[in-house]
Amino acid sequence: MADRLRLAVGFMGNGTALLLYATPVLTFTRVIRKGSTEEFSCVPYIVALLNCLLYTWYGLPIVSHRWENSPLITINGLGIILEFSFILIYFRFASTKGKIKVAVTATPVILVFCISAIISAFVLHDHPHRKVFVGSVGLVASVAMYAAPLVAVKQVILTKSVEFMPFHLSLFTFLASTLWLAYGLLSHDLFLASPNFIGCPLGILQLVLYCKYRKRGFMEERNKWDLEQNDQEQPKQVQLITNDNINSKSQNM
Secondary structure: OOOHHHHHHHHHHHHHHHHHHHOOOHHHHHHHHHHOOOOOHHHHHHHHHHHHHHHHHHOOOOOOOOOOOOHHHHHHHHHHHHHHHHHHHHHHHHHHHHHHHOOOOOOOHHHHHHHHHHHHHHHHOOOHHHHHHHHHHHHHHHHHHHHOHHHHHHHHHHHHOOOOHHHHHHHHHEEEEHHHHHHHHHHHHHHOOOHHHHHHHHHHHHHHHHHHHHHHHHHHHHHHHHHHHHHHHHHHHHHHHHHHHHHHHHHHO
């Protein structure tokens, strides 16, 4: 019964994590449409790629006991594909400075994963030690992944705008963290549960900030729309005044 509940929570976590990983599709659709990365940062996607690589490796029978953590493999394997695609798109449309930043940030990430995989596969010879090693590295990567949105949180507080912190990303961060926290606790695996003790409060913080600054952003958009309407109506009014003047002169003549 306990195993069925654990697997059920794991697959629900897969569903919310899939939505979390797929949320940036909207962001990168905008990037492709505008041909610019604007103020978006690539760091969260690079850190998320490291997290997916490590936890896919953690779930494989090389590290875990048989297929006890199969839900980790399915969702993080898909996450690798999505995050790698986002990074490639970002690199394509980034400025020269942005491309250098991507390369400088991504290179250590790949090295960390390769070194972790080599040590766990060839240096450590039993599952418990491999889980402790890979889990510890994965724990750091997960904390970094959940901390990466703090860049967006800082920007929201400074600009008082939620433009660069989508609501769905904040919501799915909270839901995925909650479910994976439950999965880790049911599995008695602190390496799966611990990162989500940070992810849950961070998701709540993002949702609170979104609710606080959403109305302000809405009012700014409304004011902008009103100004645009006034700009469009002003030439019409000028034209009417001009026509009235012409008609008045015609009557006087």
